[in-house]
Amino acid sequence: MNNFLEYTSQGLYCIPGDFHIDPHSQVERAVVTHAHSDHAPWGCHKYLAAKPCEQLLRLRMSPEAEFRFIPYGEALSVGGVRVSFHPAGHILGSAQIRLEYQGQVGLITGDYKFGTDPTCEAWHPVRCHWMISESTFGLPIYRWPSQESVFQSINKWWQESRDEGNCCLLYGYAIGKSQRLLAGLDPTIGKIYCHGAVEKGNEAYRRTGIALPETTYVGSVTGKHDWRGAMVVAVPSVHGTPWVKKFGRCSTAMASGWMAVRGARRRRSVDRGFVLSDHVDWPSLLTAIDACNPETVWLTHGYTASVARYLVEQRRDARVLDSRGRSEVDQDAADEDASNERTNDSIDPFSGEAKTP
Amino acid sequence: MIRFATLFDAIDRTTKTNEKLAALVQYFGHSSHADAAWAAYFLCGYKLRQLVPTKLLRIWAAEEANIPSWLFEESYHSVGDLAETLTLIVPPGEMLDDLSLSHWVEQRLMPLRTMEEADQRNAVIAIWQQSPMQVRLVILKLITGAFRVGVSKSIVTRAIAEHAGVSSDVISHRLMGVWKPTASFFEDLISKEVQDTIVSQPFPFCLAHPIDHELGPESIGPAKDFAAEWKWDGIRGQVIRRNEQVFIWSRGEDLMENRWPEIESAAQLLPNGTVLDGEILASLGENQVLPFAKLQKRIGRKTVSNKLLKEVPVVFQAFDLLQDAGEDIRSRPYSERRLRLDRLLSTIDHPSLERTQLLLGTTWDEWAKIRDRSRETNAEGLMLKRLDASYEVGRVRGVWWKWKVSPYTIDAVLIYAQKGHGKRSGLYTDYTFALWEGETLVPFAKAYSGLDDSEIKDVDKFVRQNTRESFGPVRSVAPALVMEIAFEGLQRSPRHKSGIATRFPRIVRWRHDKKPEDANTLAELMDLLPSIE
Numbered sequence: 001m002n003n004f005l006e007y008t009s010q011g012l013y014c015i016p017g018d019f020h021i022d023p024h025s026q027v028e029r030a031v032v033t034h035a036h037s038d039h040a041p042w043g044c045h046k047y048l049a050a051k052p053c054e055q056l057l058r059l060r061m062s063p064e065a066e067f068r069f070i071p072y073g074e075a076l077s078v079g080g081v082r083v084s085f086h087p088a089g090h091i092l093g094s095a096q097i098r099l100e101y102q103g104q105v106g107l108i109t110g111d112y113k114f115g116t117d118p119t120c121e122a123w124h125p126v127r128c129h130w131m132i133s134e135s136t137f138g139l140p141i142y143r144w145p146s147q148e149s150v151f152q153s154i155n156k157w158w159q160e161s162r163d164e165g166n167c168c169l170l171y172g173y174a175i176g177k178s179q180r181l182l183a184g185l186d187p188t189i190g191k192i193y194c195h196g197a198v199e200k201g202n203e204a205y206r207r208t209g210i211a212l213p214e215t216t217y218v219g220s221v222t223g224k225h226d227w228r229g230a231m232v233v234a235v236p237s238v239h240g241t242p243w244v245k246k247f248g249r250c251s252t253a254m255a256s257g258w259m260a261v262r263g264a265r266r267r268r269s270v271d272r273g274f275v276l277s278d279h280v281d282w283p284s285l286l287t288a289i290d291a292c293n294p295e296t297v298w299l300t301h302g303y304t305a306s307v308a309r310y311l312v313e314q315r316r317d318a319r320v321l322d323s324r325g326r327s328e329v330d331q332d333a334a335d336e337d338a339s340n341e342r343t344n345d346s347i348d349p350f351s352g353e354a355k356t357p
Numbered sequence: 358m359i360r361f362a363t364l365f366d367a368i369d370r371t372t373k374t375n376e377k378l379a380a381l382v383q384y385f386g387h388s389s390h391a392d393a394a395w396a397a398y399f400l401c402g403y404k405l406r407q408l409v410p411t412k413l414l415r416i417w418a419a420e421e422a423n424i425p426s427w428l429f430e431e432s433y434h435s436v437g438d439l440a441e442t443l444t445l446i447v448p449p450g451e452m453l454d455d456l457s458l459s460h461w462v463e464q465r466l467m468p469l470r471t472m473e474e475a476d477q478r479n480a481v482i483a484i485w486q487q488s489p490m491q492v493r494l495v496i497l498k499l500i501t502g503a504f505r506v507g508v509s510k511s512i513v514t515r516a517i518a519e520h521a522g523v524s525s526d527v528i529s530h531r532l533m534g535v536w537k538p539t540a541s542f543f544e545d546l547i548s549k550e551v552q553d554t555i556v557s558q559p560f561p562f563c564l565a566h567p568i569d570h571e572l573g574p575e576s577i578g579p580a581k582d583f584a585a586e587w588k589w590d591g592i593r594g595q596v597i598r599r600n601e602q603v604f605i606w607s608r609g610e611d612l613m614e615n616r617w618p619e620i621e622s623a624a625q626l627l628p629n630g631t632v633l634d635g636e637i638l639a640s641l642g643e644n645q646v647l648p649f650a651k652l653q654k655r656i657g658r659k660t661v662s663n664k665l666l667k668e669v670p671v672v673f674q675a676f677d678l679l680q681d682a683g684e685d686i687r688s689r690p691y692s693e694r695r696l697r698l699d700r701l702l703s704t705i706d707h708p709s710l711e712r713t714q715l716l717l718g719t720t721w722d723e724w725a726k727i728r729d730r731s732r733e734t735n736a737e738g739l740m741l742k743r744l745d746a747s748y749e750v751g752r753v754r755g756v757w758w759k760w761k762v763s764p765y766t767i768d769a770v771l772i773y774a775q776k777g778h779g780k781r782s783g784l785y786t787d788y789t790f791a792l793w794e795g796e797t798l799v800p801f802a803k804a805y806s807g808l809d810d811s812e813i814k815d816v817d818k819f820v821r822q823n824t825r826e827s828f829g830p831v832r833s834v835a836p837a838l839v840m841e842i843a844f845e846g847l848q849r850s851p852r853h854k855s856g857i858a859t860r861f862p863r864i865v866r867w868r869h870d871k872k873p874e875d876a877n878t879l880a881e882l883m884d885l886l887p888s889i890e
């Protein structure tokens with residue numbers, strides 16, 4: 001696609017640097033934007049990521065792998081390519097990757113979002129010649145309400161459910177969404193419990209220095225327990241499984257950008273859908289592209305073709321990088337893979353010393 | 358308006374009847390009569406006549422969102438619901454003050470219809486600017502005439518009854534027929550004093566439950582407790598003769614005027630104070646019922662030509678008597694009502710007014726044999742009615758049963774798929790199936806339902822991976838999947854490529870065990886055409 005980057009079956013490959021960026025499968029050297037499994041696959045030999053990503057990445061990967069982490073904004077030269085990480089605002093440690101080679105600056109956004117999120121550093125624009133942007137929610141129907149108003153409704157729902165003697169089951173992805181939810185919950189309403197996969201994520205967040213309200217691992221509660229009024233934060237894959245039976249009368253909710261559309265909400269068959277996304281919505285996507293002001297934009301994930309066509313009509317050079325859709329279903333699958341890994345006891349993410357490259 | 362939007366949300370959110378009921382009762386309890394009347398009107402499924410052409414709404418929404426029209430259409434395709442797309446796509450507005458539902462409908466929505474286009478546009482844009490998402494969705498559903506929410510009329514009736522402290526039957530009767538959603542109507546509706554019967558007003562219909570094919574008729578009790586008659590496929594209706602006037606109502610509660618002149622003339626012969634329940638059928642008389650397809654030619658015609666009257670003669674086959682000489686006899690047992698019906702109609706001689714024939718038999722076996730011949734007479738099976746039961750309102754269990762013949766089935770190949778709208782929008786859920794004619798597959802039916810969620814996901818994946826061509830939203834796929842399709846009936850149709858139209862086609866199951874070459878042929882489908890056409 002240009003003189004130093006190519007798109008291969010394993011994803012983006014930097015030729016002079018000899019590394020992949022957010023590879024689709026196991027490669028020798030992976031430079032990753034963040035710790036989600038669809039960006040950082042298990043089993044690569046070496047990983048390079050932003051410093052705040054360290055705890056999450058080590059949690060997920062084999063201790064056999066080699067890791068290197070550098071702070072946001074600092075550059076590292078790899079085969080003549082200057083590599084640096086810049087906050088993406090998606091989840092803790094998520095980064096946009098800036099590559100500079102022979103005067104050309106490229107930016108790979110990874111997943112990113114605008115707005116306030118106390119659990120990670122906010123996105124800021126990076127000027128570049130070309131940019132690879134995600135477009136998961138690249139349709140004008142996606143316009144996120146303010147985070148404050150969403151948390152107001154979530155806490156109101158919790159309070160009302162508590163007053164009716166119900167337990168609240170709130171679903172969000174184990175890493176990122178769950179911790180963002182926790183940070184927005186009002187702990188004066190009641191006690192907060194977490195699913196195992198979520199709790200592991202919480203620990204990694206706390207180790208990084210992110211303040212979260214007090215949580216209790218559901219599995220540590222033994223015997224008959226009164227769950228009325230409690231808030232349980234869990235991964236979406238437990239919905240409708242025997243695992244949720246122990247909570248008795250429940251009100252269930254899902255927090256995701258997909259909840260903006262009623263059809264998606266209904267397919268989930270949860271009682272409530274809260275529109276809370278860790279990706280850019282339509283207006284933010286356009287703002288981000290304008291702020292980075294690249295000569296060429298490549299689109300990946302989601303509504304790539306629609307966004308590219310719109311941008312071209314706005315006289316921007318925009319192209320589709322890949323048509324790998326990330327539909328609601330795909331995203332869930334990625335999340336479920338990730339949570340299975342994390343709950344697999346044969347991998348102990350905390351043993352072993354990290355080797356430095 | 359916020360309260361009505363909240364009610365919509367509360368109903369939309371839950372599948373539990375008692376929660377819907379509670380939300381409705383709460384709403385009616387806190388609303389003015391004017392608001393309650395409009396709420397009842399919309400919840401019962403009545404609509405405002407089109408206020409603004411949807412074509413214009415789409416254009417204005419795209420303008421407000423600052424996007425080209427193709428992007429609007431793509432968004433619509435992804436959402437699957439027009440009012441929702443119109444809601445989501447325009448940046449959210451801010452509500453200045455919360456005006457009542459009746460104010461919104463009467464002052465802001467209904468006047469839209471008669472406005473000039475430019476004023477209409479300003480008014481619609483003002484609505485967008487002054488509505489947060491939740492309220493906006495409801496308003497746009499009212500404007501587009503697509504307001505639908507998961508409550509039946511009977512739940513609404515129960516909620517009003519509970520709110521008013523009046524029995525459901527009374528409310529149900531008062532909600533029959535034509536009414537205007539005004540404060541005074543709602544006052545009368547919930548009044549505890551008995552109201553005079555309105556001359557034209559029909560009774561709420563008693564509906565039948567299907568007999569479980571697996572369990573068979575034995576599950577409903579001994580045969581001797583029931584009467585059996587043919588189950589015809591026509592238009593369910595009530596014929597009312599009161600004050601020298603005749604009214605014919607369909608089950609959808611439409612007053613049908615000038616549509617069935619032969620039945621109207623027959624009904625003139627009835628004594629005042631008579632209400633018959635029965636079926637409107639295309640028929641040559643004396644139980645020579647024609648297929649529903651014939652009747653369809655007369656449905657929707659506001660006036661009927663002499664030629665059509667000759668070609669498709671209709672009869673009213675009465676099967677119940679609800680009002681006899683001015684007396685409401687619905688609480689009397691069926692056996693008595695039927696005798697009174699027989700006595701009444703034996704005095705009337707008109708070719709367009711018949712009675713259903715009670716089928717001879719006293720055992721399930723005898724009736725099962727008769728039922729097997731349903732298709733020869735263009736019947737759908739048998740109706741079984743409990744002899745000692747009163748005429749109930751709605752679908753009350755155990756009173757009337759429909760014992761349909763098993764549907765026709767055929768194995769067909771999936772050749773086209775399209776994304777669904779509504780509940781499963783975004784997934785390929787609408788399929789076209791084909792049968793063999795020599796070496797080619799000829800499309801013959803579209804089917805939407807019958808697969809479970811995981812099967813739908815599998816088909817969706819298959820479609821994405823095996824698309825041959827896309828024509829707009831439709832994809833043609835490699836002919837590989839075979840499914841068993843059931844349908845209720847079939848008729849010749851020059852408008853269909855296959856020459857055959859099927860009624861209510863649906864998927865019975867996915868035949869993983871069959872290869873596409875094992876699917877049925879078009880000739881085999883032709884063999885199923887009825888003998889009386």
Ligand SMILES: [Zn+2]
Pocket residue numbers: 034036039090111
């Ligand atoms: Zn991610």
